[in-house]
Amino acid sequence: MPVIAIVNRKGGSGKSTLAAHIAAWSARQGSAVMLGDVDRQQSSRAWLKRRDPALPAIAPWALDQKNTLRVPSGITHVVLDTPGGLHGFELARVVMFADAIIMPVCQSVFDRESAAACHAELMTLPRVASGRCRLATVGMRIDGRTHAAETLRQWSESLNLPFLGALRETQMYVRCLERGLTIFDLSPSQAATDLAQWQPLIDWMTPLLHPVQAANDPSPAARSGVRPTRLGSYRPESLMPAQESLIQGGRLSAHAATSRPAAVPVPPTSAPSLPHAVHPGEITHIPQFLRRGV
Ligand SMILES: Nc1ncnc2c1ncn2[C@@H]1O[C@H](COP(=O)(O)OP(=O)(O)OP(=O)(O)O)[C@@H](O)[C@H]1O
Ligand SMILES: [Mg+2]
Numbered sequence: 001m002p003v004i005a006i007v008n009r010k011g012g013s014g015k016s017t018l019a020a021h022i023a024a025w026s027a028r029q030g031s032a033v034m035l036g037d038v039d040r041q042q043s044s045r046a047w048l049k050r051r052d053p054a055l056p057a058i059a060p061w062a063l064d065q066k067n068t069l070r071v072p073s074g075i076t077h078v079v080l081d082t083p084g085g086l087h088g089f090e091l092a093r094v095v096m097f098a099d100a101i102i103m104p105v106c107q108s109v110f111d112r113e114s115a116a117a118c119h120a121e122l123m124t125l126p127r128v129a130s131g132r133c134r135l136a137t138v139g140m141r142i143d144g145r146t147h148a149a150e151t152l153r154q155w156s157e158s159l160n161l162p163f164l165g166a167l168r169e170t171q172m173y174v175r176c177l178e179r180g181l182t183i184f185d186l187s188p189s190q191a192a193t194d195l196a197q198w199q200p201l202i203d204w205m206t207p208l209l210h211p212v213q214a215a216n217d218p219s220p221a222a223r224s225g226v227r228p229t230r231l232g233s234y235r236p237e238s239l240m241p242a243q244e245s246l247i248q249g250g251r252l253s254a255h256a257a258t259s260r261p262a263a264v265p266v267p268p269t270s271a272p273s274l275p276h277a278v279h280p281g282e283i284t285h286i287p288q289f290l291r292r293g294v
Pocket of ligand 1 (some may be wrong): 010011012013014015016017018039041043060082083140142167168169170171173174179224
């Protein structure tokens, strides 16, 4: 089960925005995706509550009979939104479950310095340092009239971090999130500029989120070899026991995902239904193991 965590200790860097969009994009690919909110602010959970049930479904955490949060059964992809200030043991716990971390970074020197410190801490964790958990940055709220994107690219490359491009500052994101939407839920013509900016991100995520798992995944999607592994970098060992332990109900069952080309958003008419009844908003806790101190 691929897990992508959105991490940056800098508050307001765009983590929840990015997490919601990645989850929505993944849902549009036909994945049974969960958007897990590790942040006490519960921005992602609140956004899920606003989301129209007719749109491609995104599940929140599920609560089992022992009152433990878990990934709902049938979920095949997980996106984790994390709080600002995440560090130390809490950061390590998230990294333990993540196959990839995307760090949204705004342009100011303060943002870069804070992100560099976060990166330095991440690199002390063996799972990141060894490449088992991949790391990349994306520029957030970038003013296209400035050199901000190039500055961020150079900064990212100086840290040996893949730079997945820059998302411009636009009220489209703000308005979409207010309505429980993402730009992937708009018509392609409405969001053409922004969708184009997402393409490098999507190219990077696709092999992580949709590797061919024929060896241990009996789903029709896996059997048909769905998804090209463009970077060829998926390692089966990234399905670590630690991730399995997120799932209290045992082995993941595969969702019969429908496959669509990664780059083409579709109108909000073909929402894949989740293979179980999950209602955004019914979860009131975050998992103990991910809970932040007061
Ligand atoms: N590309 C964008 N253009 C304009 N506004 C944006 C963009 N991305 C994010 N925002 C806005 O920036 C603010 C911060 O974004 P967001 O809440 O996603 O950050 P965060 O990192 O999750 O914050 P926190 O650390 O508090 O959880 C929000 O008001 C959001 O709507
Ligand atoms: Mg947030």
